[in-house]
Amino acid sequence: MNQPDFIVVGAGSAGCVLTRRLTEDFNATVTLVEAPSSPAPTRDRHRPANWIKLLKSAEDWNFSTEPTPSLANRRLQWPRGRGIGGSSRINAMIWFPPTEADVNRLAHASDNHWNAGRIHSAVKSIEQLLQPEDPRWLSRPSQSFLDATRSLADCKPMVYRRLNRLGKRTSLRSLIQTTLESPEPWEHRIEVVRGIADQLVWVDEKITGIELLTENGKTKLVSRYGVILASGAIGTPTILMRSGIGCPDALKEHGIASRVENLRVGKNLRDHLIMPVIFQQFSNADRFSPFDDPRHLAQWQTLGSGPLSSNLAECGGLFLADTVQLHVTPTHYLTFPKEDATAWMTIGVNVTQPQSCGHLHLRSADPSEPPAITTKYLDQHQDLEQAIQGVEFVRELAKLGAFRDTILTEVLPGPKRSTAGAIARSIERYSQTLYHPLGTCAAGNHPEDAVDHRFRLRNSCGLWVVDGSVFPGITMGNPNATIMSLAWMAAEEIAAAR
Ligand SMILES: Cc1cc2nc3c(=O)[nH]c(=O)nc-3n(C[C@H](O)[C@H](O)[C@H](O)COP(=O)(O)OP(=O)(O)OC[C@H]3O[C@@H](n4cnc5c(N)ncnc54)[C@H](O)[C@@H]3O)c2cc1C
Numbered sequence: 418m419n420q421p422d423f424i425v426v427g428a429g430s431a432g433c434v435l436t437r438r439l440t441e442d443f444n445a446t447v448t449l450v451e452a453p454s455s456p457a458p459t460r461d462r463h464r465p466a467n468w469i470k471l472l473k474s475a476e477d478w479n480f481s482t483e484p485t486p487s488l489a490n491r492r493l494q495w496p497r498g499r500g501i502g503g504s505s506r507i508n509a510m511i512w513f514p515p516t517e518a519d520v521n522r523l524a525h526a527s528d529n530h531w532n533a534g535r536i537h538s539a540v541k542s543i544e545q546l547l548q549p550e551d552p553r554w555l556s557r558p559s560q561s562f563l564d565a566t567r568s569l570a571d572c573k574p575m576v577y578r579r580l581n582r583l584g585k586r587t588s589l590r591s592l593i594q595t596t597l598e599s600p601e602p603w604e605h606r607i608e609v610v611r612g613i614a615d616q617l618v619w620v621d622e623k624i625t626g627i628e629l630l631t632e633n634g635k636t637k638l639v640s641r642y643g644v645i646l647a648s649g650a651i652g653t654p655t656i657l658m659r660s661g662i663g664c665p666d667a668l669k670e671h672g673i674a675s676r677v678e679n680l681r682v683g684k685n686l687r688d689h690l691i692m693p694v695i696f697q698q699f700s701n702a703d704r705f706s707p708f709d710d711p712r713h714l715a716q717w718q719t720l721g722s723g724p725l726s727s728n729l730a731e732c733g734g735l736f737l738a739d740t741v742q743l744h745v746t747p748t749h750y751l752t753f754p755k756e757d758a759t760a761w762m763t764i765g766v767n768v769t770q771p772q773s774c775g776h777l778h779l780r781s782a783d784p785s786e787p788p789a790i791t792t793k794y795l796d797q798h799q800d801l802e803q804a805i806q807g808v809e810f811v812r813e814l815a816k817l818g819a820f821r822d823t824i825l826t827e828v829l830p831g832p833k834r835s836t837a838g839a840i841a842r843s844i845e846r847y848s849q850t851l852y853h854p855l856g857t858c859a860a861g862n863h864p865e866d867a868v869d870h871r872f873r874l875r876n877s878c879g880l881w882v883v884d885g886s887v888f889p890g891i892t893m894g895n896p897n898a899t900i901m902s903l904a905w906m907a908a909e910e911i912a913a914a915r
Pocket of ligand 1: 426427428429430431432450451452472496497498499500501502503504505507508509510511512513612613614615647648649650652653656851852853854883884885886895896897898900
């Protein structure tokens with residue numbers, strides 16, 4: 418492709434939706450840049466229960482956080498997907514459309530430009546394209562959880578739909594496949610280039626392209642109308658900082674000349690922290706062991722169902738006036754997929770609206786060096802209090818009817834940790850990321866917000882940001898559906914700028 422209309426950097430959840438829409442609905446030409454990656458084994462990519470095996474694979478950027486004082490100085494693994502599909506390639510596939518609170522937050526941040534009507538219509542369009550599925554099989558712990566919670570007042574138990582097709586992970590490549598593989602050359606509106614995006618290219622005051630590191634060395638790509646960063650909540654702010662966009666003093670430390678002062682780039686980093694409450698089940702006959710049983714394989718291959726079709730986090734929902742989300746899995750959250758003769762169940766608790774905010778910093782100007790990720794989890798006392806209340810609530814649930822009969826004992830936090838202080842110490846030692854970093858280039862209507870409601874990076878020309886980094890704050894639930902909906906709306910804004 419000579420000179421595309423746009424360059425989209427990052428073929429993840431947002432990048433694939435955006436590229437599809439720009440090319441199919443608005444007839445634009447796009448060069449889609451994605452980091453090189455070697456595919457993980459096909460079975461791990463296709464079988465939902467195997468998603469956990471994709472972590473630390475060649476499809477994972479495999480970031481880790483700085484030691485976190487509030488989490489007993491632990492460094493958490495922070496997986497992010499790499500290759501076409503991005504984090505959707507390795508995620509748990511839960512389809513959680515934006516809640517009313519998410520919609521209101523987006524409407525507020527954009528002065529009602531992203532209004533409820535537009536957001537709902539975007540969600541509907543993506544659902545028509547990707548057709549998230551209801552699960553084809555539910556494990557015994559999920560069934561017991563649903564039986565126990567369905568009749569409770571003021572609770573929203575949910576069986577999570579998934580980005581699956583007939584019990585297999587949906588590949589986002591399908592969104593751009595038709596254009597990529599069309600036999601008609603004039604339909605080739607997408608070109609995929611593999612490389613690590615280093616920094617933006619400027620002509621005078623306008624951003625026109627991107628410099629990449631490819632297997633053949635440094636390359637420069639240039640577009641007609643500009644560049645769209647869709648490299649995710651970690652990738653996007655780091656490309657901006659290397660390009661001289663951010664806090665001038667911080668950039669100077671790495672010898673990077675400041676081009677645009679934008680103090681919110683890399684700030685406002687939010688994530689959901691999950692505390693696993695783990696139970697040993699009464700009967701080992703309920704042991705979840707999906708991998709090696711030929712009957713399970715046959716069931717999955719023929720019907721797309723059975724344990725191999727489980728995404729592990731099969732159900733859960735919003736509880737305690739929507740302050741906590743639960744994720745129910747038929748596993749020991751901290752040891753799975755290690756084989757084990759015991760039957761386990763975990764109910765993961767996460768606060769839906771944590772107020773603690775972290776930040777990202779470059780370690781150097783070298784694009785192959787991962788950034789320093791400072792999370793500040795539990796920095797705000799309310800986050801810890803709500804997490805403790807969530808754990809206490811799960812303990813109450815475990816006493817209910819059908820549920821109680823399936824449980825032998827609680828192993829984490831464990832019966833000895835009964836006080837709020839003891840639960841807090843358990844949260845510090847055992848909680849994990851739920852893999853939802855967002856907000857590092859948050860959009861808003863304040864002149865200092867990193868991005869405006871047309872997805873334009875403030876004080877720049879020819880540059881848009883479209884991915885999880887623009888979400889103002891954090892979604893109530895799992896963010897993928899909301900990010901894709903934002904990308905759907907962004908295509909309209911960007912196409913209009915041609
Ligand atoms: C293990 C895991 C489980 C999850 N489970 C769920 C779930 O069940 N449901 C849910 O809703 N959400 C889930 N999430 C979160 C969700 O998948 C992400 O929030 C979402 O995919 C982010 O979309 P994005 O477009 O912002 O970024 P991504 O999808 O991460 O895309 C960014 C893309 O940019 C590329 N990129 C980055 N930097 C560069 C660079 N310098 N050069 C070239 N390319 C670059 C990356 O390789 C990637 O392809 C999960 C995430 C993970 C990691």
